[in-house]
Amino acid sequence: MHYAANIAIIRIFQKTKVLRFFCRREEKKVKSFNIKWKILLFGLCAALIPIALITTMYYLYLRTEIRDREINRFTALAKAKKNYLLLCIASKENRVIDFCSDGYIRESLEKITHGEYRSTIIQSLTKYLKTAKLPIDTHMLGIHIVDTEYNVIVSTDEKMAGKNIYTEEKLLTNMDFTQKKVYLYPLHFCSLCGMKGFHIISPIHHLGISRKEPLGYLIACFDVSAINEIFTDYRNIGDTGEVYLVNRDKIMITESRFVKDAPLQQKVDTEPVRKILESSQEMVGIYTDYRERQVVGVSIDIPDCQWILLAETDKAELFASLKTLGIISLVLGVSVCLLVSCTGTLFAASISRPIQKLKAATKSFSAGNFKGRVSLRRNDELGELANSFNSMADTIEREIQYSSHTMSELVKSELKYRSIINNTTALISIIDMNGRYLLINKEYENFIHKKTEEVAGKTVHDILPRKAADEIVIHDKKVFETKQPVQYKIQVDSDTGQHTFISVKFPIFKADGIMYAIGSISTDITDLKKMETELLHAQKLQGLGVMASGIAHELNNILAVIDANIQLLIKESKGRIKLLQALSIIREQCIDGAEVVRRMKEFTSTSxxxxxxxxxxxxxxxxxxxxxxxxxxxxxxxxxxxxxxLNTDCLKNVPNIKGNSPELREVVLNIFLNALDAMPEGGTISLSTWEKEGYVFLSIADTGTGMTDEVKAKIFDPFFTTKKKGMGLGMSVVYGIVKRHGGTIEVQSQPGKGSTFTLKFPATAEELPPQPSSKDDAGKKRKSKYRILLVEDELAIGKILENLLSDNGYIVQYVNEGRKAIDLLSKECFDLMLCDIGLPDVSVWDIIKFIETVEKKPKIGILAGIPDIKEKYKNGQLLAFDFIITSPYELEEVLSSVRRVFDNTV
Structure with missing residues (x-):
């Protein structure tokens, strides 16, 4: 302590020039003091901490003991108050029972009941109650005798005579005197007496005759002061303690020490009251009372009286005795902390500065400043540590200077290596001798969508498809066995499709010549192969196009001459029926030939x-x-x-594209018809559209027979067909139209699993003419009050027609069954029923006949898939409909027919 105190004094006055020399001498003396003695000195001071802790723990123990003792004392007080209350109530009840046993009262009541000298006996009995019974108990406010009809016969209060207590106070309800001799009616304001009090009621039985029914009832009304005397005795409960009663309505019924006129007015909605009312659970503890103050309280339930007894005192007063003990413990703890802090500070001051210097030097050294040294002139252990550190720093600095050049070269080499493998478009990987990944480059990560950390330690079977992984393992074994590079071609399936790679695998050796890993460099040639295929296909098409263009030109000339001459022959062959028939057949073949020529020219067109x-x-x-x-x-x-x-659920909202509408329609129609042909036993066609990166995509997938790879490779070649009929120009024309529109077409197909054609066209943002609409104000959306009932069993067609009519302002109700249509027609009114002719459940003719029975008859439109339906039902002679549309039909034709029928209505 002597030396530590000296250090503190020295640093306080060190700035003065007079004491500077003395300070240096004393500080040097302290520094030379051995560190273990300083630690011993600090340990002696720290030994006081357990004493402070023991004192604090003893205080906590005493605090618990005192708190429990005070709460137990207060609980005992509350129970004593309860016992006093019950004794008081019992004495009052016994007095009432004694009154009911009085022979004079019973005899007088029997005579009154039999009508003998009624008025005289009532006066005599009243006087008897006032003089002989009422003075017995000073708390008794009045005595009333009622008959079995609850009418007051005799009362010490004359104004009560003749009143019916059942209608006034309902005192005798729900009271079973076969179970109890006496009933206590809870404290309340009695409108009969005009005072606050409680009633005790007991039956008056016949003299000498055992009867179940009583002669009447005696009701004694007691003043609340009888109870208040018990609870206003504040001895032994301190300055803030009080004991009071609360009824089941949470209203205080006795005097309050703090609130004036509290009985039957003060609301007591506190935690102990709620617990007793909700779960009959009594409470001892700390809570907030009706004055919003923290109190220590006890709650006791008195179920017979329907009361709750609460004994409470302020928390601060009850635990006041703990305050002094707490202050003593706090002072002792603070004193010990200050003493330990001072000695610790003085101890730290003697060693913290050199330790901080050592820390700063090591931190600077670890940061790369190898020139830093510790300047510390001491003769103790810290001085020896500083000298050892300086010696170590000198040695490390020499070693670092020696290796820094080599490290710089290694870093440059590593950066070059990383730059090369991470910026190449090839997939690079290194695996160990167990076939587990050690490293992959960025391109490999992008291909498998995993980071190097995710694949480290995994095999190729964990990352790539099984077929490709098996082939890779075969080539890895060759490298293991031969220790020579191996080159091969491999196809790998990924989420972006099938990729073709040219891969080179090579062994990697340690410095001692032992092979420890295999490197792999794989170049993706998928796009190159695709470009090569497309180039070959384009060259083939170009050659065929040149030839087809020339043939088409010559054939056009020949067909034009033949057609012209046939037309002349037809004019000159009037009356020669067989010749005319033959010429007509020849002319039809010429027209078909011209169509083939047109398609050949269309195939060869490049713009x-x-x-x-x-x-x-x-x-x-x-x-x-x-x-x-x-x-x-x-x-x-x-x-x-x-x-x-047909599945059209995946038709998304997509931007428009720029193109020739008839040509694009021919593309979609050709693929759609091919899909139907590929499903001779029926099946599903799924149509999807979506937009991605400025392109609009259309996918048409079927569940048909599918194609082999050989057929798929030739599908777009002109004059190639797998059908018995046809020229094989359909898909080649499709290919040409798609290419002229700047798009692409891809085919995915497997035998027995169907085919999927995916069309890709650039979306347009140019201002172009809109797609042509109907002649009757096409494209203009009308708002209409007309309601249309659409009946179409095919959901795909039904949804298309529903959207078409709704978009043009009509109110459309769509159903897919005839029975539902009849049900709607019976309940609602429609302006038009547009119905498919081939409903599976109910005939359209039955629906039309039902329409004849409704009050408001809608217009009727028929959608027919039978080509000659117009001839069968010409002008609606057999059936009453307003218009009929036969397939194939355009959507605009449907819209025009609907508008015409409503325009005619107007």
Whole structure:
């Protein structure tokens, strides 16, 4: 302590020039003092901490003991108050029972009941109660005797005579005197007496005769002061203690020490009251009272009286005795802390500065400043430690200077290596001798969508598809065995499709010549192969195009001459029927030949007429094709017992594309018809559209027979076909149209698993002419009050027609069953019923006959898949409908027919 105190004094006065020399001498003396003695000195001071802790723990123990003792004392006080209360109530009840046993009262009541000298006996009995009974108990406010009809016969209060206590106070309700001799009616304000009090009621029985029914009842009313005397005795409960009663309505019924006029007015909605009312659970503890003060309280339930007894005192007063003990403990603890802090500070001051210097030097050394040294002139252990550190720093500095150049070269080499492997487009990987990944480059990470950390320690079977992984393992074994590089071609499936790689595998050796890993460099040649295929295909098409163009030109000339001469012969052959028939057949063949020539010219065309370029919505195009081809996949197919399903749930909102609408329609129609042909036993066609990175995509997938790789490779070649009929120009024309529109077409197919054609076109933001609409104000959306009932069993067609009519302002109710249509027609009014002719459950003719029975008859439109239906029901002679549309039909034709029928109505 002597030396530590000296250090503190020295540093306080060190700034003065007079004491500077003395300070240096004393500080040097302290520094030379051995550290273990300083630690011993600090330990002696720290030994006082357990004493402070023991004192604090003893205080906590005493605090608990004192608190429990005070709470137990207060609980005992509350129970004593309860016992006093019950004794008081019992004495009052016994007095009332004694009154009911009085022979004079019973005899007088029997005479009154029998009507003998009634008025005289009532006066005599009243006087008897006032003089002989009422003075017995000073707390008794009045005595009333009532008959079995609850009418007051005799009362010490004359104004009570003749009143019915049941209607006034309902005192005798729910009281069973076969179980109890006496009842206590809880404290309340009695409107009969006009005072605050409680009633004790007991039956008066017949003299000498054992009867179940009483003669009447005696009711004694007692003043609340009888109870208040018990609870206003504040001895032994301090300055803030009080004991009071609360009824089941949470209202205080005795005097309060702190609130004036509290009985039957003060609300007591506190935690102990709620616990007793909700769960009959009494409480001892700390809570907030009705004055919003923290109190220590006890709650006791008195169920017979329907009361709750509460004994409470302020928390601060009850635990006041703990305050002094707490102050003593706090002072002792603070004193010990100050003493230990001072000695610790003095001890730290003698060693903290050199330790801080050592710490700063080591931190600077670890940061790369190898020139830093510790300047510390001491003769103790810290001085020896500083000298050892300086010696170590000198040695390390020499070693670092020696290796820094080598490290710099290694870093440069590593950066070059990393830059090369992470910026190449090839997939680079290194695996160990167990086939587990050690490293992959950025391109490899992008291909498998995993980081190097995720694949480290895994095998190729954990990362790549099994087929590719098996092939890679075979080549790895060759490198293991031969220790020579191996080159091969491999195909790997990924989420972006199938990729083709040229891979080179090579052994990696340690410095001692032992092989420890295999490196792999794989170059993706998928796009190169695709470009090569497309180039070959383009060259083939170009050659065929040149040839087809020349043939088409020559054939056009020949066909034109033949057609012209046939037309002349037809004019000159009047009356020669057989000749005319033969010439007509020849002319039809010429027309068919001209169509083939037109398609050949279309195939060879390399550009689109810009005047015919418009904005085309792919979804509208698809919907038109679905409606146009309905007779094929719906009516005719069902007639053959086939079932085709169309899935259009994935038609998303997509931007328009720029193109020739008829040509694009031909593309979609050709693929759609091929899909139907590929499903001779029926199946599902799924149509999807989406937009991605400025392109619009259309996918047409079927569940048909599929194609082999050989067929798939030739599908776009002109004159190639797998059908018995046809020239094989359909898909080649499709390919040419897609290419002219700047798009691409891809095919995915496997035998027995169906085919998927995916079309890709650039989305357009140019201002182009809109897609043509109907002649009757096409494209203008009308707001209409007309309600249309649409009945179409095919959901795909129904949704298309529903959206078409709704978008044009009509109120459309769509159902897919005839029975539902009849049910709606019986309940609601419609302006038009547009119904498919081939409903599976109810005939359209039955629906039309039902319409004849309704009050408001809608217009009727028929959607027919039978080509000659107009001839069978010409002008509606057999059936009463307003218009009929036969397949194939355009959506605009449906819209025009609906508008015409409503325009005629107006």
């Amino acid at each position: 689109v007429d810009p005047r015919k370029m418009i904005q085309v919505n792919m979804n509208s195009l698809v919907n038109n094709i679905i409606v146009f081809t309905k007779p094929l996949w719906k009516n005719i197919a069902e007639g053959k017992g086939l079932k085709y399903q």
